[in-house]
Amino acid sequence: MLEVINLTKAYNIGAFGKEKLYAVDNVSFKIEDNEIVSLIGESGSGKTTIGKLILRLTKPTSGKIIYNGTDISTFKNIKEYYRYVQGIFQDPFSSYNPIFKIDRIFEMVREEFYPSENHDKWMGKVESTIKDIGLNPKEIIGKFPHQLSGGQLQRLLIARALLMNAKFLVADEIISMLDASTRIDILNLLISLKEKGLSVLFITHDLSLGYYTSDKTIILYRGSIMEYGDTVKVFNNPLHPYTKMLLESVPTTHKKWTREELIAESRRTPPGYCKYYDRCPLGDSNCKNVELRQVEDNHFVACAKV
Ligand SMILES: Nc1ncnc2c1ncn2[C@@H]1O[C@H](COP(=O)(O)OP(=O)(O)O)[C@@H](O)[C@H]1O
Ligand SMILES: [Mg+2]
Numbered sequence: 001m002l003e004v005i006n007l008t009k010a011y012n013i014g015a016f017g018k019e020k021l022y023a024v025d026n027v028s029f030k031i032e033d034n035e036i037v038s039l040i041g042e043s044g045s046g047k048t049t050i051g052k053l054i055l056r057l058t059k060p061t062s063g064k065i066i067y068n069g070t071d072i073s074t075f076k077n078i079k080e081y082y083r084y085v086q087g088i089f090q091d092p093f094s095s096y097n098p099i100f101k102i103d104r105i106f107e108m109v110r111e112e113f114y115p116s117e118n119h120d121k122w123m124g125k126v127e128s129t130i131k132d133i134g135l136n137p138k139e140i141i142g143k144f145p146h147q148l149s150g151g152q153l154q155r156l157l158i159a160r161a162l163l164m165n166a167k168f169l170v171a172d173e174i175i176s177m178l179d180a181s182t183r184i185d186i187l188n189l190l191i192s193l194k195e196k197g198l199s200v201l202f203i204t205h206d207l208s209l210g211y212y213t214s215d216k217t218i219i220l221y222r223g224s225i226m227e228y229g230d231t232v233k234v235f236n237n238p239l240h241p242y243t244k245m246l247l248e249s250v251p252t253t254h255k256k257w258t259r260e261e262l263i264a265e266s267r268r269t270p271p272g273y274c275k276y277y278d279r280c281p282l283g284d285s286n287c288k289n290v291e292l293r294q295v296e297d298n299h300f301v302a303c304a305k306v
Helices: 047-054 078-082 102-115 119-132 151-163 181-193 206-215 231-236 241-248
Strands: 002-013 019-031 038-039 060-065 085-090 168-172 199-204 216-221 222-229 293-296 300-302
Touching: 002 047, 002 199, 019 047, 019 060, 019 216, 019 222, 038 047, 038 181, 038 206, 047 168, 047 199, 060 151, 078 085, 078 119, 085 151, 102 151, 119 151, 181 199, 181 206, 199 206, 199 241, 206 231, 216 231, 216 241, 222 231
Parallel strands: 038 199, 038 216, 085 168, 168 199
Antiparallel strands: 002 019, 002 060, 216 222, 222 300, 293 300
């Protein structure tokens, strides 16, 4: 289980780094074993920063992350942690070195984690894992990254995590660069791996992908959680005005675009107010110091009006 507790990440910005930007602001959630949790928010809401904090690619300003009882900042040997927790990102090409054949990423797993395994036995494992993720080893082994498609490369990164016996995957917009038919295959692959014991933090800005894939959903806005709970509850009974707005603004196939007047109210969010105050039709002076509150079993909302 992975637990995020009061996690905050502030970046110093401005000419002399005097201003602070709270990319992640006091965020707490849990991901159980065998669970897929979507982290949904618009661009700039802090999703990638949360992913990077979990992968220890950046340090929190405050708060902590506990993996199976251990504070991840205390791992002296980070390999111990990466053995179980792996990240996959939007651009699969960036995870491969273009001058090496694909085989190299699998060979590196052997060198790092299974140095005593003999080559033939290892290649047998590699081939069966490649089959498990729905690819034909004959079309993969010996190829260079540029000879494969984005979808194939993303699957191979999942295969690498499986070979390492990883238990937790941070998947940050992993299908944004793929075409529609490949996307669904990758989502189905993630769901099937969950049944084999993998947990996934599925980061996306796309509500429908989150709905399809995940057990639980976190709705993030400007670094804070607005709503969090069972995916079915958050989507079928959205309670936060921001979640409602997001769900209403999804283009659907039975509705044509029509011009709607924008609410041109220019309000500012005072310190300590709900982050959504400046855009919220319900915003008033009660929207101060709002905390996540349980509204039903496995459903939490941070709104003073709910
Ligand atoms: N290294 C950095 N330095 C300063 N600001 C950053 C840095 N990384 C991210 N940010 C800012 O933090 C906010 C959240 O970014 P990010 O986590 O990438 O959001 P998302 O993945 O949801 O689009 C954004 O406003 C972004 O500009
Ligand atoms: Mg991002």
